[in-house]
Amino acid sequence: MASEETATQILLRGLVDDAGLFPPASLSILQAVERHRSDRIVAHPMLTHRLLCPERRWPELLARVNGGGPIDAAVVLDAERGFAADPPESGPGIRITHYEARALPEDLRMAADLFRSGDLDVGGRTVFFEFDALPEPSDLAGAPAFGRTSGWPAAVAMLGGARPLGVKIRCGGPRASMFPGVSDLADALLACAEHDVPFTAAGLQHAVRHTDPRTGFTHHGYLNVLLATAAALSADRGAVAAALACTDGARLAAGAAAVSSGDARRARDLFTRFGARSTGDPVRDAEGLGLLGSWEI
Template identity: 45%
Template sequence: MSALLAGLVDDAGLFPPTALPPAGAVARHRRDRAAAHPMHTLRLLVPVARLAEIRAELRPDDRLALGLIADAAGPGDPGERLRAALATVAADDRLETALIEAPLAAFGGDPATAVPAVLAATAGAGAPVFLEPAAPSGIGALLAAVRGTLGVGAKLRCGGVRAELFPSPAEAAHFVTACARAGVPFKATAGLHHAVRHRDPDTGFTHHGYLNLLLAAALAAAGPGDPAPVLRALETTDAETLARELAALSGPAVAAARTLLVSYGSCSTRTPVSEARTLLDAA
């Protein structure tokens, strides 16, 4: 299982529901970097609008790899804000830009114009760029806009603070299958609080599980023409079935799955590790 889970979890501690303050997010990330658990990417996800807050908490000996996220917050052009943030990170010896994420909604939404705007803002950054369509159903237009572009992937939003931010299993299956067919990697964000698909008793929202998504990626990579197995993987709530099928994946299937699914952002960096240990070690 080590290759399947290695470098899977980005640190999204700044985001809800955990929503750590900058000091707490940096302190936790510092501890995680020292521990260096193999499931962690050791990337801290930081919106452009909060970069200054994070920098204010750094010590001279800190070395942080950032997933820098473009956002619509703030005055002026989002591309200019992203470009300025990248320059700030490049000039700070304590920081590096490991990857860039950009919601196309912040750049107008239409992939035909938003994608070139993001790519212009990130030119020369030397980091992969993951683009989030305004809705998962927009993956086709996004893939068409990035066709043949190296270093660009997609981003799947799996949840949020409102019910409409949670894609259905069918929508998520379509997204994953489309990326597999196009040979475009993707990462995921939001809502993946636990390993297995479940209903949150407090909110009533049904969340996707990160093990469901891993198995879906493996099946999509193995047979990109058929979305039915991918949908079944996303729909299951049976932890034993998921663990058994993941444990049965061959080495090449694991590599293909992780080439397709690069990582996902988790506001907790402890829960994914503990749940994977409990569920997969028993498989």
């Protein structure tokens, strides 16, 4: 009989999407498909075995697979089109699992209203919206960057009660402006927990918060975000911020082990997955911290 999963394993199972088609990895379609197939053979529990594909490369992916799947993929829609009326559909050998799209706050409200009324059919798939958060009333003339304003709660609230619509939280990227601070990220997680809005994350790679000596950018860790999401369930802002700011891997690992199985499941119902340019780094980090338990291979 298989042993029951630990809370840490519940937190980690099916967490990592393959974002190798995006910078800085920018794999070719051939490289991405071959890695995807290799990962499916290994079948590590941390991986979703889901390939994130930019909409502009979707025809290329269809041509490469050409019925030789199976491949699970998510389509990241072009920023200029947002969530169009006719997003790409599954093809021979490829199943679309979800969509990711950019949206203005007013578009977000309209999408949620259409979904609730039954006029927006997403075919049972989740749609994650990345958006510029609402400006403060005193700064309505401004154009705030994503995640850099306290407008997060109002923006996320628009999607309350509209599952499977969710949000995409950008935690990093090639520019400093793409890294939200601890306070901004805490706002986002607390808002998602309050309104029961699922989210995916972009810009995560390693388990623990750290500063890249090459760029000077401080990167959020996926283990930090997992524990912060668990803390957000009880609306404890101090605990959320502390989890996000922690740079001690051993302390974070101990914190993961202390999460109850129920809270681990609830946290993962909110923090559904993140896209990583390498499907190996997140697993190696978890193994190095002793998080995998019986999954170690």
